Amino acid sequence: MKTHLYYYIAIVCIILGTSCTSGQKQHATEEHTSIQKENVATQPDKAQFPFPDIPVMLTEPEERREFLLAHYWDNFNFSDTTLLNNRDITEQGFVNHISLLADGESSSQEITKSLDALCSHIEQQREACKTFMHLFDEYLYNPNSPLYNEALYLVYLNRMLQSKTIDDATKSTLAFKQKLISRNQPGTLASDFTYYLPNGQASKLHQTPASNNRLLLIFYDPECPSCHEIMQDMLHDQTLADAVTDGKLTVLAIYTEGNPEAWRSDLSNLPANWMVGTDREAIKLNALYDLKAMPSLYLLDGNKKVILKDAPYARIRAALHF
Structure with a gap:
């Protein structure tokens, strides 16, 4: 829970353009400060997700958010298998990324662009592709997941089906899921049987x-x-x-x-x-x-x-x- 809260605070600070580490303003709440101190005290050498550096000329939260979504994974090393297996960084980073996309503030264009950027990274690395495809399945396609979201999953499927590096067998599985999910969408006629x-x-x-x-x-x-x-x-x-x-x-x-x-x-x-x-x-x-x-x-x-x-x-x- 503390890890989740820390990452959430970090993302909010990035979007708002404030600092979440040293030199915090005196107006920060005691609860906020105590959480950070506890993290520093108990996890001094703990690696953190490599968030992108947002240009200083982007000062509006909307601009910073758009940049963050488009470049969320730019500093992540997809060839590092040790990093890929670090759930506190890779999986938590994925969860936070998906949470941002699913919070209702992102346009369909921003969502497509953001997921396209992620897929462009993972399709170049075999282990990364395997790891992230599992995360997409587990968090967006599993009905028991708190982040279950067919709309986002369909954007991911559409993008990966365009990949020139995915093998035919994998594409066949993705195409089957795409066809299945596309059926019986709200507003369409239910399949007769x-x-x-x-x-x-x-x-x-x-x-x-x-x-x-x-x-x-x-x-x-x-x-x-x-x-x-x-x-x-x-x-x-x-x-x-x-x-x-x-x-x-x-x-x-x-x-x-x-x-x-x-x-x-x-x-x-x-x-x-x-x-x-x-x-x-x-x-x-x-x-x-x-x-x-x-x-x-x-x-x-x-x-x-x-x-x-x-x-x-x-x-x-x-x-x-x-």
Whole structure:
């Protein structure tokens, strides 16, 4: 935590053009000063991230921020494998970089330019490329990451697919992820699929009626522990139950795995007014939806356009004004 706070303070100081080391102004808070003293006392020789030197003629925070994003990695030695394996510098530096890009202050042009600069560095060094591609996957594509961000990840994928140094096998993997992520984006029509009710009757998503122009699409697996926890939250949500009963929302729960016995044995645990079916693994086989983790929740309108994609249940509730 102290390391994270130190880096955060360092970045803020760089953008504002103030000093975070020696010669601090007397108006600094005691808490700020004590944190720095503790860092100096306990980590006297600790290496720090090599932030770029921002030209002194750039005095406005916006200008300094833009320069920092464009040149964030200029002083980093991507050929140094020891440095690459130093999580306090490399991984923390990456996390801070991504946090800056994701804070809502950066334009799409600034984001693209900043990630392009980073990718231009890593594609020249094999070990650096391996290390940073793992970081991109772990922080931006992992749904359990606090920095999970498909939009930034897609910018990274688009850039790396243009690389002339990445091998074809790696590009094929990146292209598959790019195609998968690009599907079912908010504002687009959700991919249609056939599902089967417990009685064997077949239906399609696009033919499923949506009460009050809203449909909550749930991809789930009763054998998944984390899925069970979130499903229980929904099952015990009286507001959700009332909304379905009052015709304000349709819930369609689709089992996407390959154990029909487990699916059938769990049917009695789901509300009778939910529509429940199985796709018989067609969604995964055809890569129609990006099901990285279960459950995966989509909020659709009556025309089956995506309102929210793979969203936490709290965001679903907020969008439904629960």
